[in-house]
Amino acid sequence: xxxxAIGIDIGGTNTAIxxxxxxxxxxxxxxxxxxxxxxLENPHMTQxxxxxxxxxxxxxxxxxxxxxxxxxxxxxxxxxxxGIGIGAPNANYYSGTIEKPANLPFVGVVNFASMIxxxxxEIKYVKLTNDANAAALGEMIYGGGKxxxxxxxxxxxxGLGSGLIVNGDLVxxxxxxxxxxxxxxxxxxxxxxxCGGRGHxxxxxxxxxxxxxxxxxxxxxxxxxxxLYKIPMSEMTSxxxxxxxxxxxxxxxxxFEITGEILGRTLADTVHYLSPEAIFLFGGAxxxxxxxxxxxxxxxxxxxxxxxxxxxxxxxxxxxxxxxxILGASALIWKEIEKNK
Amino acid sequence: xxxxAIGIDIGGTNTAIxxxxxxxxxxxxxxxxxxxxxxLENPHMTQxxxxxxxxxxxxxxxxxxxxxxxxxxxxxxxxxxxGIGIGAPNANYYSGTIEKPANLPFVGVVNFASMIxxxxxEIKYVKLTNDANAAALGEMIYGGGKxxxxxxxxxxxxGLGSGLIVNGDLVxxxxxxxxxxxxxxxxxxxxxxxCGGRGHxxxxxxxxxxxxxxxxxxxxxxxxxxxLYKIPMSEMTSxxxxxxxxxxxxxxxxxFEITGEILGRTLADTVHYLSPEAIFLFGGAxxxxxxxxxxxxxxxxxxxxxxxxxxxxxxxxxxxxxxxxILGASALIWKEIEKNK
Numbered sequence: 001x002x003x004x005a006i007g008i009d010i011g012g013t014n015t016a017i018x019x020x021x022x023x024x025x026x027x028x029x030x031x032x033x034x035x036x037x038x039x040l041e042n043p044h045m046t047q048x049x050x051x052x053x054x055x056x057x058x059x060x061x062x063x064x065x066x067x068x069x070x071x072x073x074x075x076x077x078x079x080x081x082x083g084i085g086i087g088a089p090n091a092n093y094y095s096g097t098i099e100k101p102a103n104l105p106f107v108g109v110v111n112f113a114s115m116i117x118x119x120x121x122e123i124k125y126v127k128l129t130n131d132a133n134a135a136a137l138g139e140m141i142y143g144g145g146k147x148x149x150x151x152x153x154x155x156x157x158x159g160l161g162s163g164l165i166v167n168g169d170l171v172x173x174x175x176x177x178x179x180x181x182x183x184x185x186x187x188x189x190x191x192x193x194x195c196g197g198r199g200h201x202x203x204x205x206x207x208x209x210x211x212x213x214x215x216x217x218x219x220x221x222x223x224x225x226x227x228l229y230k231i232p233m234s235e236m237t238s239x240x241x242x243x244x245x246x247x248x249x250x251x252x253x254x255x256f257e258i259t260g261e262i263l264g265r266t267l268a269d270t271v272h273y274l275s276p277e278a279i280f281l282f283g284g285a286x287x288x289x290x291x292x293x294x295x296x297x298x299x300x301x302x303x304x305x306x307x308x309x310x311x312x313x314x315x316x317x318x319x320x321x322x323x324x325x326i327l328g329a330s331a332l333i334w335k336e337i338e339k340n341k
Numbered sequence: 342x343x344x345x346a347i348g349i350d351i352g353g354t355n356t357a358i359x360x361x362x363x364x365x366x367x368x369x370x371x372x373x374x375x376x377x378x379x380x381l382e383n384p385h386m387t388q389x390x391x392x393x394x395x396x397x398x399x400x401x402x403x404x405x406x407x408x409x410x411x412x413x414x415x416x417x418x419x420x421x422x423x424g425i426g427i428g429a430p431n432a433n434y435y436s437g438t439i440e441k442p443a444n445l446p447f448v449g450v451v452n453f454a455s456m457i458x459x460x461x462x463e464i465k466y467v468k469l470t471n472d473a474n475a476a477a478l479g480e481m482i483y484g485g486g487k488x489x490x491x492x493x494x495x496x497x498x499x500g501l502g503s504g505l506i507v508n509g510d511l512v513x514x515x516x517x518x519x520x521x522x523x524x525x526x527x528x529x530x531x532x533x534x535x536c537g538g539r540g541h542x543x544x545x546x547x548x549x550x551x552x553x554x555x556x557x558x559x560x561x562x563x564x565x566x567x568x569l570y571k572i573p574m575s576e577m578t579s580x581x582x583x584x585x586x587x588x589x590x591x592x593x594x595x596x597f598e599i600t601g602e603i604l605g606r607t608l609a610d611t612v613h614y615l616s617p618e619a620i621f622l623f624g625g626a627x628x629x630x631x632x633x634x635x636x637x638x639x640x641x642x643x644x645x646x647x648x649x650x651x652x653x654x655x656x657x658x659x660x661x662x663x664x665x666x667i668l669g670a671s672a673l674i675w676k677e678i679e680k681n682k
Binding site: 090099100148149150151164166167169171172173174175176177178179180181183184185186187188195196197265268269270272273274275276277303305306307308311312 | 431440441489490491492505507508510512513514515516517518519520521522524525526527528529536537538606609610611613614615616617618644646647648649652653
């Protein structure tokens with residue numbers, strides 16, 4: 001028998017579905033991804049409408065999961081499905097619920113894990129958590145965090161998510177929602193964050209944060225020589241800033257310096273809290289390589305108490321970006337099996 | 342047989358020694374406390390001098406521990422000593438070492454736990470950790486944290502220490518030194534901290550921080566009506582500020598407002614990291630009651646993401662201040678027994 005885990009990642013646009021073995025080999029991945037139900041234009045969604053959309057989504061997802069299992073069985077009839085791991089926004093590991101997700105057309109608290117579990121009574125584990133927590137577990141089970149008992153994972157995309165590993169397990173906290181480092185205050189009274197708060201890490205150290213810093217610096221220097229000068233905010237990406245930095249643009253370089261300064265200072269705080277062995281950076285912004293890693297590392301060391309200096313590694317995630325979401329979600333299951341040994 | 346644990350707290354001035362049962366009853370406490378060896382005036386302490394001082398200290402401490410056990414045996418001959426728990430500055434739980442303590446006359450890394458263990462081969466556990474970590478364990482074993490799996494403890498005295506409980510255990514991190522919340526940056530580029538850093542929590546939210554805020558506000562308002570106006574910084578205490586606030590002094594009240602604002606913002610960050618069930622405040626500054634708890638709670642709620650609001654309690658520690666150090670240190674042993682069950 002070959003043991004496998006199903007990994008599902010519910011994004012705002014698409015739902016990724018895959019089948020993964022304990023070594024992190026993706027045996028099957030649905031392509032193209034399944035569409036996630038979209039929010040209705042009518043802002044006054046009722047419970048009944050939400051329930052109907054959810055019911056259809058769970059039915060569709062169930063069919064897709066069954067199809068995925070069949071696909072893998074065609075290659076290896078001897079597979080045993082150990083569980084279904086799900087990464088989703090506002091997912092609560094303890095209760096298996098998705099709670100008031102901002103970008104999904106569901107109101108209130110949805111008992112998502114048990115709805116899926118009901119359709120797969122033969123599968124032992126159906127577990128869910130948010131995507132950054134799942135990524136941290138993926139790093140621990142398949143990636144650079146293998147063998148580490150204490151590390152942090154920062155997923156830097158449009159926003160900034162985090163997953164914290166302490167004493168070999170994910171930190172879920174009292175309510176299941178721990179690990180929201182994107183929303184710690186790094187500049188008191190600073191930029192408005194997507195969550196409504198001010199000066200949060202995510203407003204500075206994310207693709208969006210990088211973009212905002214670009215225009216702050218363009219406003220400061222008003223330099224028509226910068227290749228960034230002609231690009232509207234609606235079209236700006238981290239990749240464009242990276243390319244400008246590669247061409248020597250001082251504004252683009254300063255953008256990364258500022259981003260790294262703030263990220264490094266915050267990671268120093270993370271170390272003061274948790275003293276991890278390493279901090280992994282994952283996602284698009286982390287792809288800027290030395291432009292982001294160097295100033296981040298330098299800043300972190302500068303802000304650390306002496307006892308913590310030159311101890312904590314800042315590393316790129318070893319999860320392949322394209323399959324990271326599926327890997328992370330499936331890792332939930334291997335972790336669950338380990339816990340229940 | 343009545344099971345007991347020895348609790349020892351090594352402070353910069355005195356060493357507290359006591360014997361505690363599993364309910365947190367202090368069966369014996371050495372009074373007056375034993376003197377801790379003091380730093381020599383000669384700043385060029387050699388290893389040999391450090392070793393000699395340490396050797397004498399361990400000998401003296403061993404005698405005191407034996408005496409303490411005898412004292413308790415006189416009342417109840419049936420006691421069984423389960424272990425010796427030690428709270429000390431720069432203590433490493435994993436290695437049992439005290440590493441480069443700033444306020445003790447020891448250089449380098451001292452294998453403190455094994456030196457004590459050698460003198461008590463019949464006692465199973467000799468464990469040490471820093472005083473704030475010990476306090477958090479004390480709160481969990483004997484105090485308000487009983488039954489909680491996730492909480493944080495902030496000990497607010499001359500400095501600010503912290504102990505973090507995650508998944509029912511203390512967070513030690515990769516190197517044994519985790520939980521240094523006093524040194525997270527709360528005001529980038531702000532006040533110089535005792536550790537040499539800038540803008541750290543401890544520089545604002547501690548007895549020393551409160552004192553500094555007093556003089557910042559006295560400088561701002563230059564108000565001769567304030568009862569604080571005539572007191573030099575060398576004589577200012579949190580108690581004096583508290584008394585002034587009680588008499589209605591607006592500067593004293595604002596001091597607590599500012600302290601609570603910064604502490605609450607930082608505790609919101611703590612929640613974003615760890616989502617604890619409660620945060621306990623311990624120590625002299627916490628004794629200011631509503632003056633500190635009210636603005637801290639209000640500020641924390643203001644800075645929390647909606648998902649965390651109105652969930653996390655800020656509570657006064659239930660450990661009696663006079664015996665908290667001994668209780669905390671002894672709690673290390675009960676926790677160790679639980680872990681090894």
